[in-house]
Amino acid sequence: MEVIIAPDRHKAALLVARIVAKELRADPRLVLGLATGRTMERVYACLVDLHRGEGLDFSVCSTFNLDEYIGIPADHPCSYRRYMDEHLFAQVNVAPGRTHLPDGMAPDLGAECRRYESLIQAAGGIGLQLLGIGSDGHIGFNEPLSALRSRTREKALTPSTLEQNAPMFGGDPAAVPRRAITMGVGTILDSRRCLMLVTGESKAAILAKAVEGPITSMVTASALQLHPRCQVVVDEEAAAHL
Ligand code: GLP
Numbered sequence: 001m002e003v004i005i006a007p008d009r010h011k012a013a014l015l016v017a018r019i020v021a022k023e024l025r026a027d028p029r030l031v032l033g034l035a036t037g038r039t040m041e042r043v044y045a046c047l048v049d050l051h052r053g054e055g056l057d058f059s060v061c062s063t064f065n066l067d068e069y070i071g072i073p074a075d076h077p078c079s080y081r082r083y084m085d086e087h088l089f090a091q092v093n094v095a096p097g098r099t100h101l102p103d104g105m106a107p108d109l110g111a112e113c114r115r116y117e118s119l120i121q122a123a124g125g126i127g128l129q130l131l132g133i134g135s136d137g138h139i140g141f142n143e144p145l146s147a148l149r150s151r152t153r154e155k156a157l158t159p160s161t162l163e164q165n166a167p168m169f170g171g172d173p174a175a176v177p178r179r180a181i182t183m184g185v186g187t188i189l190d191s192r193r194c195l196m197l198v199t200g201e202s203k204a205a206i207l208a209k210a211v212e213g214p215i216t217s218m219v220t221a222s223a224l225q226l227h228p229r230c231q232v233v234v235d236e237e238a239a240a241h242l
Contacts, residue, residue, distance in 0.1 A: 001224060001229045003211060005239045009199035009226075010042060012235045016130070016197045017046030019231070020226050023193070030061045031120075033129030033188075034088075035140075036080045039197055040132055044087040051092040058094040062123050063205050064116075066131070066140035067182040070154065073105055078168050102152065102181035113152040113181055120187065129191035133198050135217030136160045137206045141182035144218045148226075150184030185223045190194040194230040196221070201237040208241035 003174050006012035020043070024030050025230045034040075050056040050222055065080055074081040100119060106112035120126060133141050136158055142150065157165075157180060162173040169175035188194065198207045210221035211232060217223075224230045234242075 001211060001228070003239075003242065004231060004233045005232060006235055008140060009039075009237075011237045012181045012199055012233050013039075013042030013195060014046050014217070016043045016233050017050060017080050018103045019195055019233075020047060020128065020130070021054075021074050024056060024061060027127065028057060028060050031064045031123045031125065032070045033126040033131075033183075034063050035130045035193055036067070036083050037132040038067065039199055040130065041208070043130065043197060044192040045090060048091045050061055056092075058092045059150065060098075060112050061094065062098040063094065063100060063128060064120055064123070064183075066103040066188070067180050068104040069103040069177040070109065070179040070181060071177050074101075074103075075138065079104070088157065096236070104177075104181055105175055109154050109181065113154065116181070116183075117152045120183075121235055122191045128195060129188055131188070131194060131196040131221075131224075133196065133203060133210060133221045134161055135164045135202070135206060137189055137210055139196070139221045139224070141180040141222040142185050142188075143229050144220070146217055146220050147187055148189075148215070148217055148220070149186040149224045152181065152183050154179055155182050163198075164227060185217075185220050189223060189227055191227075192229065194227050196224065196232045197234075198232065198238045199235040201240060204240040206230075207234060207238050
């Protein structure tokens with residue numbers, strides 16, 4: 001695990017976007033794993049700038065998002081599909097048929113999880129996986145006590161995650177869906193390269209646990225210590241406890 005400390009959150013996001021751009025230029029058919037959350041908004045803004053300013057081409061890449069809420073439709077203002085459309089997909093030349101998120105409205109959620117895993121395999125596996133970290137140390141929605149070999153499945157969200165994501169749902173934790181479909185920790189670890197972005201003072205303590213603490217299912221981001229090619233880009237605020 002390589003930790004790169006950038007002076008501030010903007011430079012950290014720009015560095016992550018530049019790493020994505022370099023991979024994409026080297027392999028235009030890249031299979032890109034995507035993450036949501038406020039931290040990632042800056043990365044997507046930088047990628048949109050690179051598309052507009054430098055012609056960064058997304059036309060033949062494929063994308064797979066980490067997770068999606070269960071029980072809200074794709075066009076719900078808080079769905080992750082909607083987030084991705086707004087922040088990236090509608091602003092670059094990615095082919096709509098090549099963007100993938102789990103379907104949180106599928107009638108058979110178990111079958112949907114298996115379908116999503118098979119789609120990733122059929123695409124040749126994820127080349128570069130972007131990740132953020134939840135306040136409880138989750139990656140995707142792999143909440144504490146997620147098995148480190150887990151695959152895409154349904155997961156109940158913890159009270160701390162409901163609280164963390166409440167601002168997107170009008171500030172009310174009760175409005176946040178209680179369950180989500182998420183790639184498993186094992187699914188994420190199968191990616192050929194992982195790139196986690198962590199910014200802000202509020203993430204400093206959990207980042208230190210993930211990077212320097214024991215590998216534990218209580219902090220699923222710590223499983224990234226097992227990955228042969230994982231970089232963690234942080235700003236100085238998030239690095240405060242390292
Ligand atoms: C959600 C997502 C995670 C993301 C986390 C961080 O919980 N499922 O993949 O890492 O948010 O969010 P933020 O960047 O808003 O702190």
